[in-house]
Amino acid sequence: MKKDSVDLETRIRQSAAAIGFDAVGFTSADLPSSVRERLTHFLDLGRHGDMAWMENRANERAHPRSLWPHAKSVIMLGVNYGPDSDPMRALEHKNNGVISVYAQNRDYHDVVKKKLKRLARQIAIENDVEVKVFVDTAPVMEKPLAEQAGVGWQGKHTNLVSREFGSWLFLGAIFTTADIRSDDKETDHCGTCRNCLDICPTNAFPAPYQLDAKRCISYLTIEHAGPIPHEFRKAMGNRIYGCDDCLAVCPWNKFAETAREGAFHARNELRAPALRDLSSLDDAAFRKLFSGSPVKRTGRNRFIRNVLIAIGNSNDAGLADAAENLLDDESPLVRGAAVWALAELSPSKLKRYHAARVNIETDETVMSEWRMALKSQPSH
Structure with missing residues (x-):
């Protein structure tokens, strides 16, 4: 272990908490071949639909160091965006539209990136290292990296699940030239539960831990550019932007708390608009x-x-x-x-x-x- 590495980790955790991050984990800037194989399988089956950017930059996505060869470590960070009520209740009011929890206020890209830049700048200055920040807009596989860093595990719905925050975590990453000791990988705690698979209105999960985005309401309402395929229209119900069903039924949400970040508290006019x-x-x-x-x-x-x-x-x-x-x-x-x-x-x-x-x-x-x-x- 390199000198002062433990102290560096402690300082980063303390600084991250002070800035507003709810979860922190460290891992190397590498991903195992199994992650790359899953991505290739997903793309080969065409399950990414219109999201050509996933295929165009697949190599970078599968190899973190291809984005920055000098990176040694990745700091994975999470911000809780837990809702203050059960999102499933909104589906009962058919005259109102249902907007996914994450989109009922500020764009998380802007909010999380601001925090990432602040933390990264502090790390760079205090430790004389280089840093780069990423938050869902670059070809970074945040969820496998977060699992590897012990922040959570990829559940059967393919989203990250945390023992502390359930399925309600925004993720961001800081790549750095600092050599930081990796945390232990989080283990899968889904067990025999199938709640997220069984609740899906469009049967978008061909198997546990597999998603066919072309059938996913979040994909259809956000990424898909053309008419909604007829076979999915009735199943959409009153979901007008995204879908929270598979997240909302996760049993681990019982440990989650309402987001402390005001930017992620629902705006009244977006909570259930007519x-x-x-x-x-x-x-x-x-x-x-x-x-x-x-x-x-x-x-x-x-x-x-x-x-x-x-x-x-x-x-x-x-x-x-x-x-x-x-x-x-x-x-x-x-x-x-x-x-x-x-x-x-x-x-x-x-x-x-x-x-x-x-x-x-x-x-x-x-x-x-x-x-x-x-x-x-x-x-x-």
């Missing part, structure tokens, strides 16, 4: 409402697509006019979702509107929505 109000957002209003939020990155059109799917699932005919109002939207993505929503809530109105639009619609994806919607209606 679908009718959201459907009326134009681009400017969307940007204003979601300023500083990760939702903003998705863009207005993709978000309204999600809102319309939720409206179609609401079983509230009173929301049919919200879908009607978007049949002429500039975005084909929105128009197509509006057709589906109106078909679900008011088939008679759908048929009346079709006559006026069949000769003016120019987008084939929207025309396809019209054909499918009309075909699914009773003939009498």
Whole structure:
């Protein structure tokens, strides 16, 4: 063991806690071949869907030192974002949209990166070492590194689980030239539990510890650029940005506490927003409402697509006019979702509107929505 290495670890832990990190672990800047093999298997099966960036930078993702050859150690850090209530309850109120817990306030990238930079700067100055920070925007496999650093383990839902914070941890990494003693790897404590697998509305887990992102509601509502595949629309319910089901049912959450970081406390207007109000957002209003939020990155059109799917699932005919109002939207993505929503809530109105639009619609994806919607209606 190198001189002062224990003291360095202690100082880093103390500094991290003072800055607002809830979990700290140390590991080498390497990953075992088993991690690379799992990533290759995931990509070979096409389970990453539209996320081409995962495939394009797979080598860097699988080899941490490829990002920075001089790195010797990785400091893995976690920030608790535990909610103050059960996210599953929001699914019962079909007239309201459900936004994933992590996105109900500030963008965690900004909040966590600010903390990482502050800690990294302190480490570099005090110990005359070099540092680089990463928080989910670079090809870093944070979860395997966090498991290796003892912060938690990758559960059957493929997310990190902590004995102290359940499934509610944001992760960030500091790569450094400092030679720091590694912590013991955390062991898997999932046991025979299948809660996260069985709760998934779209059966996105082909097997424990495996995710098919193309079936995941978080992927569909955030990453997927086109129309929501018909087979998943009903299963989405009123989830309009992300999905917390597999996280929320984790038994280890019983040890978690509400986030102490105010930036991760839900904004009232994003806790359970009314679908009718959201459907009326134009681009400017969307940007204003979601300023500083990760939702903003998705863009207005993709978000309204999600809102319309939720409206179609609401079983509230009173929301049919919200879908009607978007049949002429500039975005084909929105128009197509509006057709589906109106078909679900008011088939008679759908048929009346079709006559006026069949000769003016120019987008084939929207025309396809019209054909499918009309075909699914009773003939009498």
